[in-house]
Amino acid sequence: MRVHVVGTGLVGTSLGLALTRHGDEVTLEDAIATHAALARDLGAGRLPGEGEALEPDLVVVATPPDVTAACVLTALDRWPSAAVTDVSSVKGAVLAALRAAGADLARYCGSHPMAGRERSGAVSGRHDLFDGRAWVVSPTDETLPEVLDLVTDVAGAVGSVVRRLPAQEHDRAVAAVSHVPQLAASLVAARLEALDEDAVALAGQGLRDVTRIAASDPGLWTQILAGNAGAVREVLEGLATDLRAVSEALAALEAGTDAPGARGTIATTIAAGNAGHARIPGKHGAAPTAYTTVRVLIPDEPGHLGRLFAHVAEIGTNIEEFHLDHGLGQPFGIAEVDVVPAAATELAEGLAARGWRIHG
Amino acid sequence: MRVHVVGTGLVGTSLGLALTRHGDEVTLEDAIATHAALARDLGAGRLPGEGEALEPDLVVVATPPDVTAACVLTALDRWPSAAVTDVSSVKGAVLAALRAAGADLARYCGSHPMAGRERSGAVSGRHDLFDGRAWVVSPTDETLPEVLDLVTDVAGAVGSVVRRLPAQEHDRAVAAVSHVPQLAASLVAARLEALDEDAVALAGQGLRDVTRIAASDPGLWTQILAGNAGAVREVLEGLATDLRAVSEALAALEAGTDAPGARGTIATTIAAGNAGHARIPGKHGAAPTAYTTVRVLIPDEPGHLGRLFAHVAEIGTNIEEFHLDHGLGQPFGIAEVDVVPAAATELAEGLAARGWRIHG
16 A cells, blocks of 8 residues: 655654554655654655655545644645545544535545554654554545545554544544543643642652643644534533532531531542543553563662663563653662563563562 | 551551561551451561550551541550551641640651552552652651651651651642542543443543543542542632633634634643643652753664663763663664753763764
């Protein structure tokens, strides 16, 4: 399959990496030429030659939401025999803009891979970003069956699970499972801005998890939220109603009265969270956990990491992901070494035998 | 040290496991005898013999918040020469109840390890639960120095970083870094309760992270939130104000008017979340430090990381944080090497001179 990717940010680059690995022919373009060149350097595909007339089977528009409809229109026009899809987080607004512009929708099928990271840009791209994730396709009545097939094939080729949802249903769903969670993370993190240093120092893993996506790009997210304003507001209003009830219950308890029902309101809220949380399909269902983590204690002195990696190489293990963070002056850091599950025991035992402290 | 743990839930059991490993003598009790027996079976300590007169140096009350003050009073009474601490998530309410009961506060020092899990009970206990976490101690003017020392020793023995904060300041801090994040996770998860199956199926990693702690125990959290009602409500009201602003901005965008300022409100909210998130210290409790990142292209084959770290050691740079992630079979990964700003140029030049591709 010949796939042309317009926009080499996180999603476009990851798609290029995945399709290249799958054996497809991928060409890349980006409004900023150096971004496309970086994606090429990372192995996401090739840049078109000067004056080369591309003949893609499928064009994937992976630009920010605000320019998605315009880029889809351009693509339909530039490649009159290609199928065109986009991967924007919002589907209704793109479709409405295309209709308003009088686009021929036969060759267009909107889509949305439910995969992302809190970091953006080609440099954060990963070939396995889509692995085991849902990939929504939103064909209209006009979409040709062979166009839908092409988009479905691409999603399948990169390991995604295809789910068919009309644009409006998609937008209502992502308001609850993605857009409002993003806002909640940002609102919680914003409360830390003016906090004393002594207070922020008490942060634990719960706060880190709740606010991880609060590191996301404001420009991108403003486009996403504005593009899905109606559906997001509806979910947000429901959340605000629950929040007011909790706040009133806390006020009653604070007043030191008997506060009948106040504890019940709080317990009901936490219990409703339990029930909602239990509905989320687990990592092992939708997105299988690929790696096993081996945790190693690292003394905070130069040279130890070099010794660790020399030992890992000696043992013959390939590291899939590696993460270390510890602050200046802390006696120890914990290195998290992610490897394929089959290699974990050998690595842990090999490191322990070489004097490293392995952590549960 | 002889430590007696009252309450063998997640925290009490984990403490027993950690102190036993450290070589301390730990005895266990719980209002439910089978819970204490389970903690013993897991290796958290021993049960007192029938009629045995315990002589603990320190009693740690690790019961739910609602009964903490009563258990501290009992402990002060039962062991007239022991120091007593508790590990409740709320410190002001416990202290107020002790004062109201006329307790002798010389042998008492409240504390709070900033460690927990979304799962409770002895069976979820881990010896490394406290490793690298903050452990707040809240002595009063009456607390004897040797009592504070004992609590500090225990926190240090299990790998925690001790932080001293008065009870009221502690409660205000945890409202922002723990209690409101818990509520936000629950409120977001509660929105999923009535969602269509097709919609829940679109859940991605962002939602999973934001709502992980929404699986927490309603009974325990009702006690915690009720015990810190005033401070929690204050943070919650700030969050609600921000939320209303976003909701109004979305309504303006939905109305399809020009909505001057609406996008600005949303972008400001996400940006405030960025700023707040950036203040969260690294895993090991150290203050956040502005490091400079040097990005290095790494071929995906065994041995290259070892060579990289050998070169880093040769150049003489200490690595503060290190992050690498790439998937199996991808031609390149990008290693992010964080160092103190003064060392960045030398490192980048030294690595480039040794043949590494450095990426802006």
